[in-house]
Amino acid sequence: MLQVGIIGCGKQAPKHITALQKLKIDKIFVSDIQPEAARELAGKYNILSYPDPEKLLQDNDINVIDICTPTPSHFDYARRALLSRKHVFCEKPLTPDIDEAAQLLALCRRQQRVGMVAFVYKYHPLFNQVKEAVDSGVLGTVRAIFMRLGGIGSHRTWKHQTESGGGVVNEMLSHMLDLLLWFVGDVGSIETVHLDNLLPNRRIEGAEVPSVAEDFALVVGKSVSGTKFVVESDLISPAFQNDIQILGSEGYVKFSVINTQESYIFLNQEHPPYTKGKTPLESRHTDLFELMFQDFLNRMQGQNGLQKNSFADSLRLAQLLQEIKRKGKIPVDDR
Known part of the structure; x- marks a missing residue:
């Protein structure tokens, strides 16, 4: 049982x-x-x-x-x-x-x-389709990746307190960095880290609450393979935002977890199932947690599973998060 x-x-x-x-x-x-x-x-x-x-x-x-x-x-x-x-x-x-x-x-x-x-994003069918396209080489040499994930933030006070594990790095940026490692491999260098607290006070459950965690993060660097990356995450957007673009020598792909947002792949030459030029990609609603837990249960039962989100992956991510937090510095608000 x-x-x-x-x-x-x-x-x-x-x-x-x-x-x-x-x-x-x-x-x-x-x-x-x-x-x-x-x-x-x-x-x-x-x-x-x-x-x-x-x-x-x-x-x-x-x-x-x-x-x-x-x-x-x-x-x-x-x-x-x-x-x-x-x-x-x-x-x-x-x-x-x-x-x-x-x-x-x-x-x-x-x-x-x-x-x-x-x-959860690594279980999204669209993200897996993009991953397969990148790995198959249809984009050619991957030169750059731009990633954004933003929202207004949680209506729970601890989510905006550094001591309790809050802040945009843990809440949002970790999602994008996890995908970055998945799409382009290990990070070779981090060139720029900017962390900021743009909303030092928030209204949560009818009260003004001080926010003492970073709510804006920008990270720029290169992967070991030479792909330039720009990753931005925030807790200041009025509504949920997500956009990822991967640029290659033979084409590019633009996609999002938001199914009302346009996702497509553009290629210089036909590469079935993709046509020359622009091919729309579908981002349909899926219970990502169900897919993720099914994979977890499969691994428990001795099946190989999809080999995603392991503790080994989290060690790689922790190394990246620790370097970003070391290089970044949250300004003290003196207003």
Whole structure:
């Protein structure tokens, strides 16, 4: 019997529960440091709750721990779950700390458990189509990639506090950097990092709340293969924004997770199934969490899976995040 224990009952947990229920998981439990939040969520989805995460971690019948808590708590929950020989699924990023990521990867391998992180965009059918096109060489030599992900930010105070793991680097930039590594490989050099706090005060739940985390990030550099990259993420856009462009010597591709936004590939020469010139690409709505959890379950059952979002991938990302945070400096607002 497969039993999943979810720690954390915030915004992400319902997405996980919905996907797991679609996949007919035998039992799903939720827990939170606020017991009432767990009871309320359990009642809404007709599942079970634990009074606190400690008791959930100690339940030997639970096979999987699914971590939906703020980033600073990920390492401890994941480490303890692995020590109890439980598989681990964790919200992104696993950790921005290199040493923590390395410890979790080593522990995952030693315990022979599956560890996976919720970077959902790599499961989007359109993004996979673009990945196949890039890898097949239809764009020629990939010269540059431009990436943007922005939004107004969460209506939860901790998402805008550095100490609690908030800020645009963990919240948005990590998504784009994860895709950057996937599309063009390892980063060779980081030339420019600009981090800023453009909205030092936010109105959250009817109150003015100070924001002491970066809400704008711009990173420029080159991959080991020589691809120039420009990545921008923010928490100041009035509405959700996403746009990625990959420029090659024989064509380019423009695409987005937003299905109302135009996505297409433009080639200098015909390369079936793509015509010469502009070929529209479809970005249809898909439950990315369901696809991601199915891959996770496949790996648990001994299948190879799609080899995405592993703890090894998160170690590479942690190395990049740590360098960006080291090079960037958030200005102190003195207004």
